[in-house]
Amino acid sequence: MIFKTFQLTLLTGALTMSAMVAAQHAFNDAEKAVEYRQKAFSVMQNNFAYMGDMLKGDMPFDAEIFKERADTVAQMSSVPWVGFRQEGAMPGNNTDALPAIWDNWEDFQERAEQLQRDTYRLAQVAVAGNQNELRAAFKETAQNCKGCHDQYKD
Numbered sequence: 001m002i003f004k005t006f007q008l009t010l011l012t013g014a015l016t017m018s019a020m021v022a023a024q025h026a027f028n029d030a031e032k033a034v035e036y037r038q039k040a041f042s043v044m045q046n047n048f049a050y051m052g053d054m055l056k057g058d059m060p061f062d063a064e065i066f067k068e069r070a071d072t073v074a075q076m077s078s079v080p081w082v083g084f085r086q087e088g089a090m091p092g093n094n095t096d097a098l099p100a101i102w103d104n105w106e107d108f109q110e111r112a113e114q115l116q117r118d119t120y121r122l123a124q125v126a127v128a129g130n131q132n133e134l135r136a137a138f139k140e141t142a143q144n145c146k147g148c149h150d151q152y153k154d
């Protein structure tokens with residue numbers, strides 16, 4: 001009985017290990033990793049621009065839709081980064097990512113984390129739906145997008 005439990009524990013351990021290994025190698029090749037992060041940014045951009053249009057008055061402001069968009073951006077804000085960890089997913093591989101990213105990895109990661117904090121804050125502010133507060137939180141997030149692009153995107 002004790003032996004069986006032990007075996008089961010080993011098996012569970014082995015399964016957990018292989019799941020972790022699979023997660024580390026999320027992509028078959030560098031091209032897939034580039035495509036993955038670009039698509040994630042693209043979804044983020046679609047939702048972000050929509051919120052911008054509402055705040056500018058190019059589109060009627062709808063608090064519920066705004067909140068939905070803000071939630072999606074917040075969720076997406078953690079997605080692209082794993083695509084930068086794949087070996088070879090660097091300049092020359094159909095990417096606008098600059099080599100400076102890998103020379104300044106800590107700064108890049110800090111900006112990525114800041115984006116996640118900014119977008120979660122924007123989603124929180126969207127609960128109350130006050131447009132002045134939203135405008136400020138939106139601007140802060142947008143500055144983060146631009147700041148990183150200026151440094152690290154062609």
Ligand code: HEC
Nearest residue numbers: 038041042045048095096097111112115144145148152153
């Ligand atoms: C920490 C750095 C960083 C932050 C923050 C960041 N980006 Fe980017 N973004 C990049 C890099 C690097 C690329 C180039 C990716 C590539 O081509 O491999 C990129 C590419 C893009 C692209 C082009 C995707 C494509 O199809 O090629 C869009 C759109 C984009 N980002 C939107 C945004 C928006 C919107 C935000 C903010 C809400 C944002 N990004 C925040 C680094 C960042």
